[in-house]
Amino acid sequence: MESGRRVPNRVLxxxxxxxxxxxxxxxxxxxxxxxxxxxxxxxAFEIGGGWPxxxxxxxxxxxxxxxxxxxxxxxxxxxxxxxxxxxLLPWWLVAASASLVEPEMPQARIGIGVSIWLLLFVWxxxxxxxxxxxxxxxxxxxxxxxxxxxxxxxxxxxxxxxLSLYREYQARSDQFLAAVTTHLALVGAxxxxxxxxxxxxxxxxxxxxGVRRAGFGLLNFLQTVPSLALFGLLLAPLAWLGARFDALAxxxxxGIGWAPAFLALLGYSLLPMVRNMYVALEEVDPAVIExxxxxxxxxxxxxxxxxxxxxxxxxxxxxxxxxxQAIGLTAVAALIGAGGLGTFVxxxxxxxxxxxxxxxxxxxxxxxxxxxxxxSALSERLRPGGAA
Numbered sequence: 001m002e003s004g005r006r007v008p009n010r011v012l013x014x015x016x017x018x019x020x021x022x023x024x025x026x027x028x029x030x031x032x033x034x035x036x037x038x039x040x041x042x043x044a045f046e047i048g049g050g051w052p053x054x055x056x057x058x059x060x061x062x063x064x065x066x067x068x069x070x071x072x073x074x075x076x077x078x079x080x081x082x083x084x085x086x087x088l089l090p091w092w093l094v095a096a097s098a099s100l101v102e103p104e105m106p107q108a109r110i111g112i113g114v115s116i117w118l119l120l121f122v123w124x125x126x127x128x129x130x131x132x133x134x135x136x137x138x139x140x141x142x143x144x145x146x147x148x149x150x151x152x153x154x155x156x157x158x159x160x161x162x163l164s165l166y167r168e169y170q171a172r173s174d175q176f177l178a179a180v181t182t183h184l185a186l187v188g189a190x191x192x193x194x195x196x197x198x199x200x201x202x203x204x205x206x207x208x209x210g211v212r213r214a215g216f217g218l219l220n221f222l223q224t225v226p227s228l229a230l231f232g233l234l235l236a237p238l239a240w241l242g243a244r245f246d247a248l249a250x251x252x253x254x255g256i257g258w259a260p261a262f263l264a265l266l267g268y269s270l271l272p273m274v275r276n277m278y279v280a281l282e283e284v285d286p287a288v289i290e291x292x293x294x295x296x297x298x299x300x301x302x303x304x305x306x307x308x309x310x311x312x313x314x315x316x317x318x319x320x321x322x323x324x325q326a327i328g329l330t331a332v333a334a335l336i337g338a339g340g341l342g343t344f345v346x347x348x349x350x351x352x353x354x355x356x357x358x359x360x361x362x363x364x365x366x367x368x369x370x371x372x373x374x375x376s377a378l379s380e381r382l383r384p385g386g387a388a
Contacts, residue, residue: 011129012067012078016060019122023057027113029093031100032164034107035353041113044092048099052092059085063126072134079130079144082123086148089119090155093163101162109164111355138377164355172344172359180363183340186258186333187326187367190265194322197266198273203303205278212278219271227264227332234260235336261338265329269322276318280311313383320375327368331360 023044032039044053059081066074066081093110101108131141156166169176205212222230239255241248253259284307292306308315334342344360347353 006069006071009067009070009075009129009133012070012126013064015122015126015129016064016067019060019119019126020057020064022115022118022122023053023060026115026118028053028115029096029100029113030111032109032111033105035109035164035167039109039111042096042100044115047096052095056085056088056092070133075130075133079127079134082126082130083144083148086120086123086127086145087151089116090152090160094155094159097160097162108162109167109355110160110162111164138373138380142373165358168353168355168359176344176359179339179341179343179360182338183327183330183342183364183367186261186265186330186338186340187323189262190269190326190330191319191323193262193266194269194273195319198270198277198318201270201274202277202281205274206281215274216271219274222267223271227268227329228335230264230267231260231333231336234263238263256337258338260336261330261333264333265326268329269326272321272325273318276321277311277315280314280318281307283314284310313379316375316379316382320372320379323371323375324368327364327371331364 026043027041028044029047030039030041044050044056047053063078063081066078070078093112093116097110100110127141127144131138131144156163160166201211201215205215225233235255238253238259242254242259243249245253288306288310289302292302297305330338330340331342331345334340334346341360341364345357345364348356348358348360
């Protein structure tokens with residue numbers, strides 16, 4: 001407030017204005033008779049006489065009005081209004097599908113337009129803004145998304161069979177599950193290996209300044225090498241090793257596949273892991289270490305019982321950065337035959353099939369968001385003075 005007067009929440013107003021402009025001016029869906037023929041695009045008010053679109057417009061106007069004179073009560077009402085919009089959006093798509101798809105078009109596909117994607121982005125940003133303004137815990141913010149996810153799941157399974165993205169999934173459901181498994185396996189292996197190797201390097205750097213200078217120099221250099229270039233540099237030596245040693249060939253080490261992908265991911269993961277672990281161990285209060293020595297603890301006991309527990313929140317931040325980075329970089333590994341969700345991205349680009357691209361890109365985005373939120377929540381809980 002300023003001078004006893006409520007100040008408008010400009011962030012909410014800007015977000016709702018952006019949402020309204022996207023909803024009114026941009027294409028909401030497209031209709032194609034099959035996968036090959038390009039579709040025709042439709043704006044929201046061109047479908048069903050405009051009434052379904054009006055039902056989505058009014059809540060946005062309500063939120064904009066509530067943002068003009070915000071208070072805890074009006075912000076809570078705005079929060080529920082945005083949640084209602086997110087829950088109702090798949091059912092607007094159901095109505096659009098029923099209006100556009102004729103019975104004699106069994107292969108017709110409904111594509112999600114740029115307007116819908118922008119609305120999802122704007123409304124999720126609005127939820128974050130409202131959660132922050134109301135001081136709600138992060139965990140509650142994720143719980144609020146459960147009815148949204150349930151609404152989308154019910155609509156997809158029972159009512160949105162013509163949706164192009166869903167049809168791409170149905171045609172590749174087995175491949176999709178295998179790609180997710182491979183993607184997670186590569187990420188998990190790279191993060192776990194970087195955690196172990198990063199801990200050893202951080203401990204060595206604390207004891208030997210020369211190791212610290214050389215180690216950070218090498219790791220910084222690896223970060224500057226483009227991912228595709230690093231994959232290419234690994235092809236020849238790994239192919240030579242696989243051809244020369246039968247034991248390596250037996251576990252699949254070759255110029256393409258999981259081996260170069262794993263080594264490249266490990267190389268990119270080491271810098272954030274080592275840097276956070278080194279800083280975390282170094283920044284423990286010297287007075288605490290002195291007290292531990294005064295209690296008779298030896299060097300190993302101080303490390304395991306004092307330094308590591310106090311450094312754990314910062315170490316988890318390194319794990320968070322490494323995990324999110326690895327989830328994205330693993331998509332590129334599909335170019336060298338490592339599999340994963342990037343396979344759909346590059347196949348879709350090659351076939352100019354954007355829904356196949358989204359079939360790979362959206363799960364990668366979801367995995368990154370979930371990993372970021374989960375590790376951040378754990379780090380916050382373990383931080384001194386954090387959530388109980």
